[in-house]
Amino acid sequence: MPEKFETIKHAEKPEWWKWEGTWVSKFGCHPDIVDAQIESNRKLYAEQGYEILDSNIEKGSMFARVKLLLRPKRVQIEKGEPKLREGTDLECIYQNNLEITSVLATVNFKLILEFDNREYRLLDMKRFLKRDRGVLKEILDIDLFRTARVDGIARTVVFENGVDFDHDVLFAESVNIDHVLGNEGEVKHEKF
Known part of the structure; x- marks a missing residue:
């Protein structure tokens, strides 16, 4: 029973x-x-x-x-500073101070990121960059995208054309791989 x-x-x-x-x-x-x-x-x-x-x-x-x-964890930013996502009323940004220890760029424009807290996260770069132009849009070329690596000093993702991203933003915009795989013990929520 x-x-x-x-x-x-x-x-x-x-x-x-x-x-x-x-x-x-x-x-x-x-x-x-x-x-x-x-x-x-x-x-x-x-x-x-x-x-x-x-x-x-x-x-x-x-x-x-x-x-x-x-x-x-989140920290407040001053009014008038750019918000995390364009078009939202969110007035704070993520600040985890987590560094990226490894990155794998897949053929379908996703990054598998390992952070120094031993958490693996998945980031869909197409969704992340769909409105960008210039050097950011260059990353949507598969050959350039596959050049993703971890910068040894900044401990974040950098591409061959010099574009890099803040590791806190990469963390905030990605999802935990355990959620994607459906592992028990953790449930990710998709809507804010």
């Missing part, structure tokens, strides 16, 4: 759980140490550049199930 769970803490802001850029971390533990485990996870995720937005806790007879809603 499956164990029954009673919700002991509902999500405070259910609408937040649908934001783009958020993901859900799940774990189980003994009910007596839920708070300590959440605090331990909070410190671990803070070191990796994430913040916990909300939690949902269910208690069973033997253990508790915990879901934590996470997103990359």
Whole structure:
């Protein structure tokens, strides 16, 4: 007979759980140490550049199930500065300070990025560059695109024509590969 769970803490802001850029971390533990485990996870995720937005806790007879809603840390920018995405009201940018350790450029204009927190992310460059002109548009040439490499100093992606990207933007615009592959333990949200 499956164990029954009673919700002991509902999500405070259910609408937040649908934001783009958020993901859900799940774990189980003994009910007596839920708070300590959440605090331990909070410190671990803070070191990796994430913040916990909300939690949902269910208690069973033997253990508790915990879901934590996470997103990359953000910092405010001054009014009048460019926003992260053209045409949005978003007034903050991602700042993770995560560096790229490796990159693989695929034949369908996607980058597989490995960050120094051991997270692999997928970025569709066609979607990312569809409105750009000049040297950025040159990257949509497959031969130039396949020249993507990690710059040894800036620790971000650079192409043969000299174009490079801020690693925080690459992180923010990409999705975790675990989400793409459907691995359990993490759920990425696509709409903001």
